[in-house]
Amino acid sequence: MIATNIALSGVQASVARLNVSAQNVANANTTGEIAKAVPAANAIGRTINHAYQPIAIYQAAAAAGGVNAKPVPAVPGTGPRYDPESQDADADGNIEAPDVEFxxxxxxxxxxxxxxxxxxxxxxxxxxxxxxLLDTRV
Known part of the structure; x- marks a missing residue:
């Protein structure tokens, strides 16, 4: 029975890894404004578009056997990209984009x-x- 529980935790971890990776691919083009200091007077009533933060899975051994899979933010996560046509572009034409490698x-x-x-x-x-084992006759 323990082998089944360990394998089930592995199946759950695999599903979590696949879901997180699919989210990263689906949101690879979800860009936003470059994070910069905005004076408080200029921030009132202003909405800031943030880039998608990619996710990674942290797997660790469970105390009772098997694994635990926990989603964590990927590092570095986002970075600048030159796209002057984007609505989120700053004066230099840069946007914040997810760091997703296909x-x-x-x-x-x-x-x-x-x-x-x-x-x-x-x-x-x-x-x-x-x-x-159950089919065996004595």
């Missing part, structure tokens, strides 16, 4: 898929072993 996200999604399959294989094997 190749890294593709690799992360593939790792999540392989991890999911491996943990699912453990669950299937445990189920087959329990079935064989």
């Amino acid at each position: 190749a890294s996200e593709d690799a992360e999604q593939r790792k999540a898929l392989f991890s999911f399959r491996a943990n699912l294989s453990v669950i299937r094997t445990q189920d087959q072993m329990m079935g064989s």
Whole structure:
């Protein structure tokens, strides 16, 4: 039974990793204004568009076995990008953009898929072993 619980925590972690990576890819073009100091008098009634903050998954071993997956902000997260046509561009034509690398996200999604399959294989094997054990006659 413990092997099943450990594998289930791995399945849940894989799903979390895939969801976070999909969010990062979907919001890769969600840009915003460059963060800068704005005098209090100019900030009244002003809405600031923020760029999407990419997310990463922090995985750690659980006390009872298995893993815990926790979403955390990716570092550095965002950076300036030159796009003078954007509505969020400053006087120099720069905007704040998420630091999302599509190749890294593709690799992360593939790792999540392989991890999911491996943990699912453990669950299937445990189920087959329990079935064989219950089918045994004395």
